[in-house]
Amino acid sequence: MQDTKERIISLADQLIKTRGYNAFSYKDISDPLEIKNAAIHYHFPTKTDLGIAVVDIEVERFTTQTAKLAAQPEDKQLKFLFDTFNKKNKEGMVCLMGSLSPDYETFPTVLQEKVTSMSSAFLDWTAGCLERGREKGLFRFDGDAYDRALLVMSNLLASLLLSRVMGNKIFGRITNQLLKDLNAKK
Template identity: 60%
Template sequence: MQDTREKIVGLADHLIKTKGFNAFSYKDISDPLAIKNAAVHYYFPSKADLGQAVLDQEISTLESGINSWQALPEDQQLRHLIASFENKCNSHMVCIMGSLSPDYNTLPVNMQERLQQFSAAVIAWLTGLLENGRKKGIFSFRGDAGDRALIIVSNLLASLLLSRVIGENAFEKISKQLLDDIL
C-alpha cells in the first residue's frame, strides 16, 4: 500500500511541476497508475491532502540535499542548488515554488502554509550559505545576504519559466550570470 501512496505522490509532484496544481485531477493520476479514483481518495481524501503530501516530500528532499552538501565549500553547495534547478529545466519542469506561487491565492490554507515554510527554509539556508561564503572570501557581493538570496532564488525560478518559452539556454545564461556576479 505504501508503494501506491508513493506513486500517487510522485505523479502528483510531476503534474504540479509540469501542469500546475489547479490543472490536474485525480483522473490524471488514476489513469496512468491503472487504479480507480477511489484509490487515490483512499490515500488522499482531498486534493489539498495530496498537495500537502507533495510539499512534505519536497521539504524532506530539500533537507536531505542540504544535509548532504554541508561538508562542501559554499560555492560548491550553491552549484548543487543550481544543478537541482538545471535538472528540472532539462526535464521541462519548474520547481515547486515556481509552480505553486501563481496559484497561491487559490491554494488551500494548509498548502499555503507549507509553501511559505518551504520557501522560507530555502531563503534562510541560502542566506546563511551566502553570508558564510562571503566571510570566507568565497563570495563577493554588495548588500545584505538575505537580499542576495532572494535575487538568486527569484532568478532561478524565473529561469525555469523563461526556459519554457525561449529555450533552455535562458537557464544556462541566467545561472552563469548569477555565479559570475558573486564569485
C-alpha cells in the same frame, strides 16, 4: 503495497511541475497508475491533502540533501542548488515554488502555510550559504545576505519559467551570468 502512495505523490509532483496544480486532476494520476480515482482519495481524502504531501516531501528531500553537503565549501553547496534547477530545466519542469506561487490565492490556508514555510526554508538555507561563503571569501556581493538570497532564488525560479516560454537555453544564460556576478575572483 505502500508504494502506491509514493507513486501517487511522485506523479502529482511531476504534474504540478509540468502542468500546474489547478490543471491536473485525479484522473491524470489514476490512469497511468492503473488504479481508480477512489484509491487516491483513500490515501489523500482531498486534493489539498495531496498538495500538502507533495510540498512536505519536497522540503524533506531538500533538508536531507543539503545536510549531506554541509561539510563542503559554500561554493560547492550553491552549485548543488544550481544543479538541482538545471536538472529540472532539462526535464521540462519548473520548480515547485514557481509552479505553486501563482496559484497561491486559490489554495486553502493549510496549503498556503506549507508553501510559505517551504519558501522560508529555501531562502534561509541560501542566505546562510551565501553569508558563510562571503566570510570565507568564496563569494563577493554587496548588501544583506538574505536580500542576495532573494535575488538568487528569484533568478533560479524565474529562469525555469522563462525557459519554458523562450526555450531552455535561457536557463544557462541566466545562471551563468548570475554565478559570474557572485564569483569572488575579480
